[in-house]
Amino acid sequence: MEADFIAWLQEQSETQAAVFGDFTDDAAIIDADGTLVVTTDAITEDVDFILDEVTPEEIGFKAVMVNASDIAAMGAYPTHLFVNLVIPSHWSLTSVKSLYAGIQRAAMQCNCKIAGGDFNAWNDGLVVTVTMHGSCNHNPPILRSTAKPGDLLCVSGPLGGSILGHHLSFAPRIGLLNELSQFVQLSSAMDISDGLSSDLHRLCKASNVGAILESQKLPISEAARRLADRDGSSPIEHALNDGEDFELLFTIKPHDFQSHPLPNELGRSLLVIGEITEEKALLMCNGNSKVPLESLGFMH
Amino acid sequence: MEADFIAWLQEQSETQAAVFGDFTDDAAIIDADGTLVVTTDAITEDVDFILDEVTPEEIGFKAVMVNASDIAAMGAYPTHLFVNLVIPSHWSLTSVKSLYAGIQRAAMQCNCKIAGGDFNAWNDGLVVTVTMHGSCNHNPPILRSTAKPGDLLCVSGPLGGSILGHHLSFAPRIGLLNELSQFVQLSSAMDISDGLSSDLHRLCKASNVGAILESQKLPISEAARRLADRDGSSPIEHALNDGEDFELLFTIKPHDFQSHPLPNELGRSLLVIGEITEEKALLMCNGNSKVPLESLGFMH
Numbered sequence: 001m002e003a004d005f006i007a008w009l010q011e012q013s014e015t016q017a018a019v020f021g022d023f024t025d026d027a028a029i030i031d032a033d034g035t036l037v038v039t040t041d042a043i044t045e046d047v048d049f050i051l052d053e054v055t056p057e058e059i060g061f062k063a064v065m066v067n068a069s070d071i072a073a074m075g076a077y078p079t080h081l082f083v084n085l086v087i088p089s090h091w092s093l094t095s096v097k098s099l100y101a102g103i104q105r106a107a108m109q110c111n112c113k114i115a116g117g118d119f120n121a122w123n124d125g126l127v128v129t130v131t132m133h134g135s136c137n138h139n140p141p142i143l144r145s146t147a148k149p150g151d152l153l154c155v156s157g158p159l160g161g162s163i164l165g166h167h168l169s170f171a172p173r174i175g176l177l178n179e180l181s182q183f184v185q186l187s188s189a190m191d192i193s194d195g196l197s198s199d200l201h202r203l204c205k206a207s208n209v210g211a212i213l214e215s216q217k218l219p220i221s222e223a224a225r226r227l228a229d230r231d232g233s234s235p236i237e238h239a240l241n242d243g244e245d246f247e248l249l250f251t252i253k254p255h256d257f258q259s260h261p262l263p264n265e266l267g268r269s270l271l272v273i274g275e276i277t278e279e280k281a282l283l284m285c286n287g288n289s290k291v292p293l294e295s296l297g298f299m300h
Numbered sequence: 301m302e303a304d305f306i307a308w309l310q311e312q313s314e315t316q317a318a319v320f321g322d323f324t325d326d327a328a329i330i331d332a333d334g335t336l337v338v339t340t341d342a343i344t345e346d347v348d349f350i351l352d353e354v355t356p357e358e359i360g361f362k363a364v365m366v367n368a369s370d371i372a373a374m375g376a377y378p379t380h381l382f383v384n385l386v387i388p389s390h391w392s393l394t395s396v397k398s399l400y401a402g403i404q405r406a407a408m409q410c411n412c413k414i415a416g417g418d419f420n421a422w423n424d425g426l427v428v429t430v431t432m433h434g435s436c437n438h439n440p441p442i443l444r445s446t447a448k449p450g451d452l453l454c455v456s457g458p459l460g461g462s463i464l465g466h467h468l469s470f471a472p473r474i475g476l477l478n479e480l481s482q483f484v485q486l487s488s489a490m491d492i493s494d495g496l497s498s499d500l501h502r503l504c505k506a507s508n509v510g511a512i513l514e515s516q517k518l519p520i521s522e523a524a525r526r527l528a529d530r531d532g533s534s535p536i537e538h539a540l541n542d543g544e545d546f547e548l549l550f551t552i553k554p555h556d557f558q559s560h561p562l563p564n565e566l567g568r569s570l571l572v573i574g575e576i577t578e579e580k581a582l583l584m585c586n587g588n589s590k591v592p593l594e595s596l597g598f599m600h
Contacts, residue, residue: 001387002420005393028380038433040418041384042427044424045424046422047421080328082328084342084429086427093301093304093308097305115330116339118342118429119301120342121301124345127427127429129384131384131431133330
């Protein structure tokens with residue numbers, strides 16, 4: 001349904017579609033001088049979390065952090081957030097306080113002020129909507145649409161298996177792009193929320209390029225390996241297609257990377273996994289064979 | 301539940317409570333120079349509308365306009381909005397398009413850009429959340445907390461009976477405060493969303509004052525009279541306690557009002573209904589008798 005709606009919006013006008021969700025960038029750029037970026041994201045019961053499996057505190061934390069990850073992906077720092085609570089009327093005040101405590105913990109961790117909110121009670125499920133402002137500190141925001149053939153494709157950390165816990169407790173990569181930009185030239189970025197295979201597709205589409213991934217370079221999380229032990233999928237399939245990694249996917253100019261060694265700590269957050277290509281296909285290189293990379297991540 | 305939650309927030313810290321909903325002002329003031337105001341409001345199925353009684357287009361329109369009314373109450377103009385759609389998965393694409401058309405119509409009417417959004421499908425009811433930015437054009441925003449004893453209490457139009465249609469088709473009073481401020485000195489403002497008796501209580505509490513209303517000066521809408529014909533309440537009870545009028549409640553300095561006659565059109569939107577008092581009670585004056593004014597408006 002989301003895909004149909006976005007497609008319709010796109011028919012109406014490119015401008016309308018561009019503003020919706022992760023269709024182009026992770027956040028909208030508002031200021032004339034490009035320093036204020038704004039993103040909005042809701043998490044909903046039974047889609048983004050199962051109430052029996054999480055605490056209200058974890059839900060509040062996650063609702064803020066998914067937005068903070070979008071702000072980080074623009075090379076910005078969170079500044080203010082606005083929260084809309086739609087609470088099932090059977091909830092206790094204790095549960096609402098716990099939810100809010102999670103929002104506060106996340107806001108504090110992001111150095112972000114809770115600047116406004118709205119409270120609604122109703123008889124259906126829980127919806128927590130967060131709208132977050134970010135500041136680029138007068139640097140230009142980093143877009144999805146500016147990757148160029150020859151750029152190195154990178155991720156900021158291990159992927160896959162997020163459902164085993166990472167999706168509730170991740171730390172958005174706030175400041176990472178800003179730190180990296182002192183050593184390398186960044187050409188595009190986005191966060192990985194629906195799985196690398198889907199999100200790489202979006203980055204390439206926005207930039208009108210293709211990419212080739214090297215399978216042996218993919219950083220696979222411990223959780224992806226544990227999950228693979230349980231089900232029929234391989235660790236690499238989990239790394240490619242699981243959602244909610246909230247690592248960053250970004251591209252850099254190769255010459256910078258070769259000439260400037262990174263400090264160790266930063267180096268661990270710049271993992272080259274492939275290259276941007278002029279040919280608009282997504283390919284996966286496994287030794288000598290190249291196969292098309294399907295988008296099997298989470299589709300709304 | 302909302303009241304309990306806000307009370308708890310207030311115990312935690314005045315700052316935390318101040319940012320939530322209509323507890324203090326209609327919108328948060330973000331910029332250091334006070335020119336960016338931000339508000340967020342969600343409307344939910346079976347609370348703010350009954351699906352059988354409205355069109356999706358009307359819902360989209362209303363979701364934007366309730367926010368625009370908050371922006372107008374700060375003396376600001378809407379600039380950008382962000383919309384979060386939580387759509388029941390059984391909805392057709394046609395219904396979603398119609399909802400979005402209502403959002404677009406309202407945005408156009410407010411001269412406000414749809415700058416971002418998010419789409420979620422789930423198996424519960426419809427939630428439409430809008431976050432709106434407004435600009436005060438470098439004027440100071442108008443607060444609730446600055447009414448002073450002796451100020452005249454005013455509303456911008458007739459009240460009551462909104463449920464007969466007004467709540468779906470109202471025009472927020474954008475620009476009114478700015479136009480009025482050329483002729484009178486405004487000392488406080490808010491919009492009437494939960495009913496005059498409740499919202500006046502909020503304004504007085506925020507300003508640490510009381511008020512005396514003159515019952516014969518209350519502007520009563522035609523709809524309030526029609527509703528009174530049907531049920532046991534009086535037209536004046538509807539005007540005092542019905543929610544969703546989305547007129548403005550504001551206070552002005554009396555000397556300005558006496559010395560500067562208003563142009564006719566503006567004059568129709570400045571209806572004096574009483575006076576702010578030092579004594580912190582809300583009273584209703586009916587001829588020679590004064591009775592306490594109860595807050596009987598919509599409580600969340």
